[in-house]
Amino acid sequence: MSHSAKPGETYYAHQFEDAAQSHESITLGMWIFLITEVMFFGGLFAAYTIYRAQYSAAFDEGSHMLDITLGCFNTVVLILSSLTMALAVRCAQLGKMTGALFNMVLTLGLGTVFLGVKAVEYTAKFQHGLVPGPNFAPHGVHSFGLELYYSLYFALTGMHAVHMIIGAVILMVIIGLTAKGKINKTYNSPIEIFGLYWHFVDIVWIFLFPLLYLLGRH
Amino acid sequence: MSGHVVPLRIYFGIFAALMLLTAATVWAAFQDFGILNTVVALGIAILKATLVILYFMHVRYSSGLVRISAVIGFVFLVLLIGYVAADVASRGWMPAPAPIQSAPLH
Numbered sequence A: 001m002s003h004s005a006k007p008g009e010t011y012y013a014h015q016f017e018d019a020a021q022s023h024e025s026i027t028l029g030m031w032i033f034l035i036t037e038v039m040f041f042g043g044l045f046a047a048y049t050i051y052r053a054q055y056s057a058a059f060d061e062g063s064h065m066l067d068i069t070l071g072c073f074n075t076v077v078l079i080l081s082s083l084t085m086a087l088a089v090r091c092a093q094l095g096k097m098t099g100a101l102f103n104m105v106l107t108l109g110l111g112t113v114f115l116g117v118k119a120v121e122y123t124a125k126f127q128h129g130l131v132p133g134p135n136f137a138p139h140g141v142h143s144f145g146l147e148l149y150y151s152l153y154f155a156l157t158g159m160h161a162v163h164m165i166i167g168a169v170i171l172m173v174i175i176g177l178t179a180k181g182k183i184n185k186t187y188n189s190p191i192e193i194f195g196l197y198w199h200f201v202d203i204v205w206i207f208l209f210p211l212l213y214l215l216g217r218h
Numbered sequence B: 001m002s003g004h005v006v007p008l009r010i011y012f013g014i015f016a017a018l019m020l021l022t023a024a025t026v027w028a029a030f031q032d033f034g035i036l037n038t039v040v041a042l043g044i045a046i047l048k049a050t051l052v053i054l055y056f057m058h059v060r061y062s063s064g065l066v067r068i069s070a071v072i073g074f075v076f077l078v079l080l081i082g083y084v085a086a087d088v089a090s091r092g093w094m095p096a097p098a099p100i101q102s103a104p105l106h
Helices: A019-054 A056-065 A068-093 A097-127 A144-180 A188-215 B008-029 B034-054 B066-092
Strands: none
Touching: A019 A056, A019 A144, A019 A188, A019 B066, A056 A144, A056 A188, A056 B034, A068 A097, A068 A188, A068 B008, A097 A144, A097 A188, A144 A188, A144 B034, A188 B008, A188 B034
């Protein structure tokens, strides 16, 4: 099957020449997946760009209805979780598995806080009748554009939240495997590769925050 | 080998820069720059994303192949949004051709 690492040697599967080549292939593979993710969110961002241009007054009104404090808080939480994830990867690279474990648990906690705040925001949207569909409350000149704005708001933040939930589940598995010692000093690539995914989800939010909450505020 | 180990001060420095840029983008949102508001907001977001990609995602320390892969996704994203926007913006520049009249059926 695969080489079991000799003491002090990094694990790599048998098809690779050495650990460096293995690391390169794994990183490249993850980036190819992330390209497909960029294009996936790209379609939604393209739709947002077109409708923002066509219904700019309605979109400005929509961004005024979002809670900028919660949006800001979540941005800080998510960037902080990216830092703890980066620190977890660093610990794993140095073979400090306890540090990696600690930072991954912090990352999971911060991710959960983000999702909790998102749930609070979604609840308010449901209560105020801002969910597109037959019960959409706003009437007036901008109601059609507003419904488009909220469709895109739920599509974009919803897909982002789905990525966070999937990320949190994978992170729990990785934390479990690290605690059991299945991921260890000689085999730590899952932590590094998961880090790439988590940072990507952070980048999506870095664009969502100004586009949905900030534009049209002045 | 498991990649380049980035010094701690770089991670904390990047985190501080990301926090400052977040504050800057919130401040800028309440100023009236006219059309430039969108440019400033997107510019700051692109700068933040670049910092995350280069340092948190280690692309600065990665091989050429990984770097090209990281860039190419965003190149195609620009193509996607650019061509869709160009299509929508240029509709109506030229009149649509008149529908083809079919010959009477007898």
